[in-house]
Amino acid sequence: MRKIADVKFALAVLQWDQETYLPPKGAAFRGQQMATLSEISHQMFTDEKLGKLLDQLSNDPSLNEKQRRNIELTSEDYNKNQKYSSAFVRKLSEATSKSYHSWIEARKQNDFKVFEKDLSVLVDLKKEETQLLGFKQHPYDALLNEFEKGATVQWLDGLFGNLREPLKKLLEKIQGKSAPDDSFLHQHFNKDDQWKFGIDMLKQMGFDFEAGRQDISEHPFTTNFSAEDVRVTTRIDENDFTSMTWSCLHEGGHALYEQGLPTDQYGLPLGEYCSLGIHESQSRLWENCVGRSMEFMQHNFPLMLQYFPQLKNVGAEQVYAAVNKVQPSLIRTESDELTYHFHVMIRYEVEKQLIDGTLAVKDIPGFWNEKYKTYLGVNVPDDKRGCLQDIHWSHGSFGYFPTYSLGSLYAAQFFKHIQKKYPGLTALINKGNYNDIHQWLQTNVYQYGRMYTSGELCNKATGETLQQSYLLAYLTDKYAGIYGF
């Protein structure tokens, strides 16, 4: 398992380099090199010898609890892999590659029709995949399970259903008030100063620069080659320093999780993150619960002023309100903490209906645009700012989007729990001291790797299953303060 991890992490280094430093002409051979490493790790992980070894170890009474769990999870992964014939893997890989290119082209031409045919092929293959993987109730469950073990349509319908109306009412309240001014965020902010400020933020939140680094890429991401080499990236918009700042906090949250995973479990399931939802909870806890709080802003405003003296005519409270401004919009990645979830719910509904056959690929744009009108009250002017905006489907990632909202829900629940446990927390955040948060996350999340499912982890850490009430309370409380209701 360690050797397989070595190959997978080597592949991750090549991908990281591709996104950060690769010269343009190097792309073709790099693609080939990555495909070869991917093939090798796949061959290693589907080797019959490994299967036999896992069978033997499954019945070994001398294993301790962690070892048993490692064997159990590895066997699960191994058996799942065996369900895919190499013919199916090839078909899927070809369809994905085609879809990706036609998605790029469709965006260029700003026309979903260019993407339609290849996406249909891909959706049919994903339907086939649900049959291979198996499911109890809804075929989409099989795909959800790939990103969030145990997640089902039944559960998400309930969760999102309970979230939708309260969020809509909250949004209406907010829209009844005057919006905070955020025009001062759109000035020129020097690149080098932004970079330094971002590094300061990462240091402040406890990112270990001896076990990681930050670089620039077109889209921010976090990757890791062990818990002792975790790389984050950011991008800098010289007309808006908030984009870089909160992307640093977001990726930093992901990175702290990876740096906190147990190194002695390198290559084994217990050395891996729990689920995408839990991973996202880590980024959102730091980006939002901590980073968009009044205490954080008060602590960091003097430093902000040092780097960005152009903010001298505003105060910490104004910046706090501005970075929390709510504004229904077309683009998911640019949306605020509240309306974000409508973007996710729309994608969830599209995916669910595509997979169970109640929505045809050709009808996506109409469905999408109608939902945006209903949920967010915005008119989608074209496909590029509509159903072509995200890369996920072109990659064959169906079932991924819901984990973004799950991340916010887990984050709010975890954060409330931390606040209850450490009543002095707010005052400490005001001093830039996050020791209690680190302590809690290490004890309740990081150390376990994949030991528990996200549901089990949440229960163990907070004493209850995931509740929508924490996110609703957190958002209501925040916006009531800012908008005054």
Added chain:
Amino acid sequence: MRKIADVKFALAVLQWDQETYLPPKGAAFRGQQMATLSEISHQMFTDEKLGKLLDQLSNDPSLNEKQRRNIELTSEDYNKNQKYSSAFVRKLSEATSKSYHSWIEARKQNDFKVFEKDLSVLVDLKKEETQLLGFKQHPYDALLNEFEKGATVQWLDGLFGNLREPLKKLLEKIQGKSAPDDSFLHQHFNKDDQWKFGIDMLKQMGFDFEAGRQDISEHPFTTNFSAEDVRVTTRIDENDFTSMTWSCLHEGGHALYEQGLPTDQYGLPLGEYCSLGIHESQSRLWENCVGRSMEFMQHNFPLMLQYFPQLKNVGAEQVYAAVNKVQPSLIRTESDELTYHFHVMIRYEVEKQLIDGTLAVKDIPGFWNEKYKTYLGVNVPDDKRGCLQDIHWSHGSFGYFPTYSLGSLYAAQFFKHIQKKYPGLTALINKGNYNDIHQWLQTNVYQYGRMYTSGELCNKATGETLQQSYLLAYLTDKYAGIYGF
């Protein structure tokens, strides 16, 4: 072969990252990841199926000349690999690892004795290796052959023998004259300006930044992951801009060679460099023959002044003389174009005698210090500035050093040939125009990969075998001008 290359180049990416961007704590797992990739590529290349395939193809009459040569060279490499038992490979790898660490420790303690025992074990294994590999006359030939196919003790004894006395006489002539002033080189030169000037130099010499990049590392090097992704590194000494500048030209010369290799031969011998001597000829041609010429200096002095106005009180001719100053010294990597070869000859003699058993490891320091006195007239004050200065032996690289001098010899012969072919060359260099040089190198060196041995390549390109006379004439001409004799 392409897949094996993919794995080897992936390993090279991990090594490059290790030297440029790896955070310190990431080193341990990175070492493990590189070892795994190395093991995988070794397994792939020693697979019996490959051997059988090569045998079949060796007798295939339908192959064209290039294909035949690829099969022939791959079979050679394959058969050589088969000579090493896995037990021997493991012994060698362990001994190398030990030697490397005791070399580090010996340097810290400034005491060769700390290195002596592990080096002895390594030398014995290298002697065993000469038996495995086989040789006709001298056991050291087997090791030389690894870096420079066809090189022998007999040939190098002749070449170095013919070089030693003339170089010594030239050095005496120079030492009879007053040395040029180079004190103005040792001022403060801003890091960012140096970096930009270095990039300008790489651009000027034709380095393709679409197919490569430059980064910072502790020791400058060139590596490549295909002919379309060639990476150079440099280091910056703020008290001496010449170190960075001529390192850029040196590594740039290596890089142009790699960028010029045929991409359609990726993974095959004809897509690889000819020999280390030829590779070094490319770096030295650009660093010395071009870069340390008066024409180059005249062309670039205005740009130099732009970045480094502190040079305003000197002229192009003074900088030219300063960067060509001859000064016998203790450290190979800091030596000038003339005395450099004495450093190499001393190492050659040590290695030759270690391998044929006429010198014992414990006697290296005495032998070394005596030779430095005789050849260079300098007293070696300690082992760190003596026989512990180079990393090569600790890596088990015996037979490598001579290729440095071969590089200068080939470079001088090639350059003279280019000058004869293009009489307007000097005037063009004065304008920063290197088209003729590119053209000649592409036609006579780059395009062939490993098609010919270095000896054959030299003959084909210049009409004669390697002659010491070109280097001697080049150096005599240069120093006569500068020192006035």
